[in-house]
Amino acid sequence: MSASTNPKAVNLRKFRKQYQSEKIKLRRFLTKIENERPRGLDKLTPSLEKQVWEEVDCLTCANCCKTMSPTFTNADLKRISAHMGMSVDAFKEKWLFFDKKDKDWMNVTQPCQFLDKKSNMCSIYEVRPADCAGFPHLSKKKAVDYMHVHKQNIQYCPATLKMVEKMKAASGDIFK
Structure with a gap:
């Protein structure tokens, strides 16, 4: 992370509300990726992941440690x-x-x-x-094989939610 980057503190209440309002659309989108297996996804996910970490500060959240078990x-x-x-x-x-x-x-x-x-x-x-x-397994070599993990993690992890939103916003680039 560069010195000029200031990730934002996570507001868990806002995150939960956002997840509740978007969960059906986001899960459908992840299912679409699983089923259609778009070609450009593996090239796109590393740059999206970098953007996510520029925006999310895990130490202000720790929701994974609070709500999940490794x-x-x-x-x-x-x-x-x-x-x-x-x-x-x-x-x-x-x-x-x-x-x-x-x-x-x-x-x-x-x-x-x-x-x-x-x-x-x-x-x-x-x-x-x-x-x-x-965790949260945002950028793997075969990203499409981790969509089931993202479906689970979007309810716990603001970084995963942000990643899926970014994939959805870029879906025109990956579903050609």
Whole structure:
């Protein structure tokens, strides 16, 4: 992010209201992308993502940490438990539960136990789960394969909502 860029603080109340008013249109748009698989999307998403991060300040939001749980991979469990000076089993017992349906290790509590609620910063940022490090997955090599993720995340993440709005605004360029 350049020094001249000042991302805006996120107003969660305004975000929720905006999501509620636009959710049906945005979900239909994402379904259209999934079904029609436009060619220019992968070239467009990196520049749109850059614009999003110039406009959204995650540290004023942290809604993902407040309302969602990452999934913890085995590598995450080893790295984080070692960082905390605990065994993997002790870490799991203290902080996680096993979701039998999805077969994932997830946080027991929400907001995330590692979120500092005053600063909206992660206390284990250096070793955070890969799921957190990649969130909100705005620009992937095959963007069309992440539309189902965006459908889920637009209700939690202002950056995702902004990205989908930008894709929709540019839809004339990608649906040729």
